[in-house]
Each structure stands twice: as C-alpha cells, then as structure tokens.
Amino acid sequence: MVRTSARRLVGRLPDRWHRTLPSDLRADLRRRTGQSSPGDLAHRPVAPAPAAGERTGPPDFAVLGAADAGAPWWLSLVSDHPGVAPGHRSADAAHYFAPFATDRFGPADVAAFHAWFPRRPGRIIGFWAPDGSAHPWVAPLLYRSAPRAQVLVLVRDPVERLLDGLDHTAADLGAHPGTWLSDAVDRGFYAEQLTRLVAVFPRDQVRVLQYERCVADPQGTLASTYEFLGVETTHPARPLEAPAPAGGRAASTLDPGTLGRLRSMYAADVDALSDLLPEFDRTLWPNFAAPA
Amino acid sequence: MVRRALRRLPAPVRSTLLHARGDYAPWEDGFDFLPPPPVPGEQPGPPDFVGIGVQKAGTSWWFELIVDHPGVYHRPGIPKERHYLSRFVTGAFGPAEAAVYRDWFPRLAGTITGEWTPDYLGQPWVTPLLAGVAPDARLLVLVRDPVERFVSGLNFRLRMGAPATSATVSDAVRRGFYARHLQQVLGCFPAGQVLVQQYERCRVDPATELARTYAFLGLDRFEPGGLRRLVNVGGGGPVSLDPGAADRLADLYRADALELARLVPSLDLDLWPSLHRGSDRW
Numbered sequence: 001m002v003r004t005s006a007r008r009l010v011g012r013l014p015d016r017w018h019r020t021l022p023s024d025l026r027a028d029l030r031r032r033t034g035q036s037s038p039g040d041l042a043h044r045p046v047a048p049a050p051a052a053g054e055r056t057g058p059p060d061f062a063v064l065g066a067a068d069a070g071a072p073w074w075l076s077l078v079s080d081h082p083g084v085a086p087g088h089r090s091a092d093a094a095h096y097f098a099p100f101a102t103d104r105f106g107p108a109d110v111a112a113f114h115a116w117f118p119r120r121p122g123r124i125i126g127f128w129a130p131d132g133s134a135h136p137w138v139a140p141l142l143y144r145s146a147p148r149a150q151v152l153v154l155v156r157d158p159v160e161r162l163l164d165g166l167d168h169t170a171a172d173l174g175a176h177p178g179t180w181l182s183d184a185v186d187r188g189f190y191a192e193q194l195t196r197l198v199a200v201f202p203r204d205q206v207r208v209l210q211y212e213r214c215v216a217d218p219q220g221t222l223a224s225t226y227e228f229l230g231v232e233t234t235h236p237a238r239p240l241e242a243p244a245p246a247g248g249r250a251a252s253t254l255d256p257g258t259l260g261r262l263r264s265m266y267a268a269d270v271d272a273l274s275d276l277l278p279e280f281d282r283t284l285w286p287n288f289a290a291p292a
Numbered sequence: 293m294v295r296r297a298l299r300r301l302p303a304p305v306r307s308t309l310l311h312a313r314g315d316y317a318p319w320e321d322g323f324d325f326l327p328p329p330p331v332p333g334e335q336p337g338p339p340d341f342v343g344i345g346v347q348k349a350g351t352s353w354w355f356e357l358i359v360d361h362p363g364v365y366h367r368p369g370i371p372k373e374r375h376y377l378s379r380f381v382t383g384a385f386g387p388a389e390a391a392v393y394r395d396w397f398p399r400l401a402g403t404i405t406g407e408w409t410p411d412y413l414g415q416p417w418v419t420p421l422l423a424g425v426a427p428d429a430r431l432l433v434l435v436r437d438p439v440e441r442f443v444s445g446l447n448f449r450l451r452m453g454a455p456a457t458s459a460t461v462s463d464a465v466r467r468g469f470y471a472r473h474l475q476q477v478l479g480c481f482p483a484g485q486v487l488v489q490q491y492e493r494c495r496v497d498p499a500t501e502l503a504r505t506y507a508f509l510g511l512d513r514f515e516p517g518g519l520r521r522l523v524n525v526g527g528g529g530p531v532s533l534d535p536g537a538a539d540r541l542a543d544l545y546r547a548d549a550l551e552l553a554r555l556v557p558s559l560d561l562d563l564w565p566s567l568h569r570g571s572d573r574w
Contacts, residue, residue: 101461104534176454177320182415184381
C-alpha cells in the first residue's frame with residue numbers, strides 16, 4: 001500500500017524533477033513506477049483500431065535497418081508511392097519484437113503484430129525495425145509472423161556508419177561504455193547479419209541496398225525498390241535528396257592508425273558481403289575499395 | 293561496513309552514491325586509468341597472460357585459482373578486469389597509451405602476471421591492440437553453454453542496474469557467438485597462444501583443467517586450496533527464459549557452436565545440452 005502510493009507519487013512528479021537525476025536512476029524510477037518505453041522488455045503496446053475500410057494483416061515488406069544507414073529516409077520515399085500505405089512508423093511498432101527475445105511468442109502475439117499494419121484494399125504496407133538486422137532474434141519472429149514479406153536492408157560504409165552510430169549513442173556511454181561501443185561496432189558486420197537473415201527468409205525475398213547508391217542515384221534505386229516490392233515503378237513527385245548527414249565524425253578526421261585498424265576490423269566482413277551480393281559496388285565505399 | 297550497506301541498495305542508487313564520491317569501476321566512464329605507482333621490488337611490463345572471455349563463465353573463480361599459484365603475482369587492490377583497451381575504438385592508441393597499459397602490470401622478479409577482462413573477446417578492436425602491446429601474452433578463454441550463459445549474463449547485467457531493454461538483451465545474445473569472436477582473435481594471435489576451456493568441464497574436474505591452465509602459462513604443477521570455491525555465483529534475476537525462446541536462441545547459436553568445436557577440437561558439445569533441444573519449437 002505504502003509502496004504503491006510512493007510509486008504513484010514519484011510517477012506524478014514533473015519531468016523537470018526527474019531530469020535532475022542521473023540517467024540510470026531516472027530509468028530505474030520510471031520502471032519502478034510502472035512506466036515503460038518502446039524497446040523495454042516490459043513494454044507491450046496495443047495497436048490502435050483500424051479506420052473504417054482498412055484491414056490488418058502481416059506486413060508486405062520490412063525494412064530491417066541498418067541504423068544510421070538511411071533506412072527511415074528510404075522508407076519515407078517508398079511510402080510516398082500511392083500503392084503503399086503510410087503505416088505506423090511509431091517506435092511501438094518498430095520495437096514490437098523486443099520482449100520476445102526471452103518470452104513466449106504464440107499465435108496471439110502474431111495477431112497483435114498484424115494489428116499494427118492497417119491498409120486499404122490494393123495497397124501494401126511495410127514494417128520498419130531499425131534494430132531488425134542487429135538483433136538476431138527479430139528475423140525468425142518476423143518470418144513466423146510474415147513469411148511472405150519482402151525484406152529490405154540498407155547498408156553503408158561500416159566505418160562511416162560506426163562514427164555516426166557512436167555519435168548517436170554517446171549520451172548513453174556513461175553506464176557501461178564497452179557495451180555501447182560493442183553494439184555500435186557490431187552493427188557494421190553486415191555479412192554476418194545477412195547470413196543469419198537468409199538462413200530464415202528465402203534469398204529472393206531479401207534485397208540489400210547500398211546507402212551510397214541510394215544517395216548517388218535515388219531515382220534509379222527507388223525504381224528498382226518499387227519493382228522488388230511489386231508496385232508500379234512510378235517516381236514520387238517530391239525531391240529525392242538524401243537527408244543531411246547526422247553530424248558524426250567523418251572517417252577522414254581519424255588519425256591514420258585508428259582508421260587503419262577500423263578498416264582491418266571490417267575488411268573480412270566486407271569481402272564476405274561482396275561474395276554474398278553480386279550487385280555490391282566496392283567503389284562506393286572508399287574505405288574498402290580493394291579486397292583485404 | 294559501508295560497502296556492505298551499499299550492496300543492499302538498488303544498483304542505480306548504489307552507483308549514484310558511489311559516483312558522487314568519485315568511486316567508479318574500471319568498466320565505467322569516469323574510472324581513473326592512471327596506473328598504480330610500483331612499490332619497491334616491482335617491475336611493470338606487458339602482461340604475460342590475458343583472459344579475454346567470457347562473462348559469467350567462471351572467470352573470477354579461475355583467475356583467483358591462477359593467482360593462487362606462487363609463480364603468479366597479483367597485487368591486491370588492482371582489479372582483475374582492467375578494461376583499459378575497451379575504450380580505444382576511435383581514439384588514437386600510440387606508445388604513450390601502450391605504456392600506460394603496461395604500467396598496470398607490476399610484478400616481482402621471477403613471477404608472471406596478467407588480467408582477465410571478459411568483455412575483450414566480444415570487442416573486435418581490442419585484440420589488434422593487445423597484439424601490439426603484448427604480442428607474447430598467452431590468452432585464456434572460458435566458454436559456457438551459450439544459452440545458459442545468456443540467461444546468467446542478462447540477469448547479472450540487470451542486477452547491476454542495466455536497463456531491461458532490447459539493447460541489454462542484444463548485448464547478452466552477442467556475447468554467445470564464441471566462434472565468430474575467436475576467429476577474429478586467431479587473426480591476431482597464433483593458435484598456440486590461445487587456450488579455450490569449458491566452464492562445465494572446469495566444474496566437473498577442476499584439478500585437471502587447472503593443471504592444463506598452469507601448463508599453458510608455463511607454471512609448475514601446484515594444487516591450490518579451495519579448488520571448488522566458486523565466486524560471483526548465481527544471484528538469480530528477473531528474467532527466466534521461456535522454453536520456446538530458449539529453443540530459438542539455441543537455433544541461433546548452433547552453427548557457431550559447431551564452428552567453435554572445429555576450432556577447438558577438445559570442446560565437448562555434449563556438455564551444452566541447451567543446444568540439443570529440438571529446433572522449430574514455438
């Protein structure tokens with residue numbers, strides 16, 4: 001009783017009070033007062049009811065990262081197509097599979113996932129999961145829920161991606177830097193992630209796009225994306241410029257020794273990616289222009 | 293007494309109080325990496341051995357047994373886990389940084405010394421640095437049934453105050469891909485300088501396995517007391533793995549474990565029953 005009241009009281013404190021606390025303590029208090037966020041293991045959001053005339057079901061396609069490789073930008077271009085429903089690009093939907101790394105995943109959970117994808121007849125709809133490639137339990141659960149989904153993965157020069165990724169997670173480095181650094185580094189081993197992905201999804205349901213190609217030739221790459229998704233290859237009317245860089249350090253600012261070590265770290269994986277993807281263009285990744 | 297009282301507090305409160313008085317663990321941002329000054333008779337130098345993995349596989353127990361050997365020196369107060377090399381992902385690592393690392397390893401004449409940072413195995417930027425600063429070091433790895441390790445490691449992190457999020461789970465999953473990480477290590481160190489042992493085998497027959505470790509480190513035979521005194525054991529935690537999720541994890545790990553058995557012929561996969569569970573069970 002006392003504990004419940006205390007939790008309620010803490011939960012009602014203004015945000016500015018919470019912000020004065022260290023982030024670990026703040027997060028702990030938030031959990032103890034029953035609040036959760038997308039990505040939390042305890043977070044089980046319910047999809048809003050579909051509007052009149054919409055039906056729900058498995059997504060027709062999925063964009064599984066990689067983080068900091070332009071996936072949200074590309075999805076927004078894809079969703080401009082009149083044959084593609086806008087979908088819920090909320091964090092709740094994006095992190096739907098987070099709790100099921102350790103929990104039972106049954107038919108009711110599949111149905112609850114489908115509820116996040118309302119579309120009108122004749123339109124397709126996509127699922128966006130920025131962690132979908134990096135979190136290895138996601139692809140098997142997605143396949144269980146949407147076995148016919150077409151899967152898109154964007155990849156970007158892993159050194160450049162790492163520098164942007166580190167920049168984004170820098171605020172979280174306080175608790176245990178090694179963990180966050182490992183996570184940021186790990187997300188650049190694309191061949192390994194792709195190998196796991198095609199062990200679950202048929203290879204012809206998976207399309208890997210180089211972010212740099214999307215930037216250099218958005219019209220052509222978007223047309224081939226539409227073709228892959230089975231919609232008419234018309235082009236959206238709005239401009240196709242890539243978003244501004246995220247603001248992370250450029251690889252060229254690293255000292256030569258560090259840059260050399262990062263290239264060596266990823267070199268074998270980039271070679272493996274090149275073997276897996278006939279369309280892979282090394283020249284778009286100057287850090288790896290020649291095989292290791 | 294103060295430390296005992298602190299241990300009873302929730303982890304985030306505990307760490308907030310410790311940080312307020314400038315007390316940080318080596319794996320936390322804020323730890324002072326200024327090496328301890330040598331005391332008379334000690335000489336710093338590169339470590340003779342470095343344990344590089346894995347978390348929740350008995351590494352504290354095994355490290356204590358190693359430093360029990362009279363031929364091994366470990367000054368009390370210096371942490372078993374240095375974590376020093378973990379920070380140099382994008383930072384420059386030159387002669388000055390290498391010298392600081394070596395200064396963390398004081399030893400008396402005629403003895404060897406080392407550390408055991410379980411995170412190193414899963415941090416692919418570390419082993420090239422280690423090969424540069426301590427090319428003759430012998431590397432030790434203890435591995436454990438990856439599904440069992442996952443549960444133990446995840447609950448350990450949650451008890452330590454990590455947020456119960458998919459990022460924390462992902463870290464726990466990632467640490468179990470031993471072969472993938474070991475392959476990267478073997479690109480930097482000769483196979484003869486790396487010893488991989490199984491936690492389960494150490495539990496069953498610690499005397500024989502410890503003799504293997506001592507021999508690998510060039511130490512004479514020795515029988516320490518308290519061979520079976522495990523440290524940092526158990527503690528439980530909020531997460532219990534659903535059987536279906538355990539099967540899915542086993543499916544993820546199986547190929548990697550088979551590759552590990554190829555790299556380490558002495559590995560006995562029968563000691564990892566989690567990997568023998570039926571696949572495709574939902």
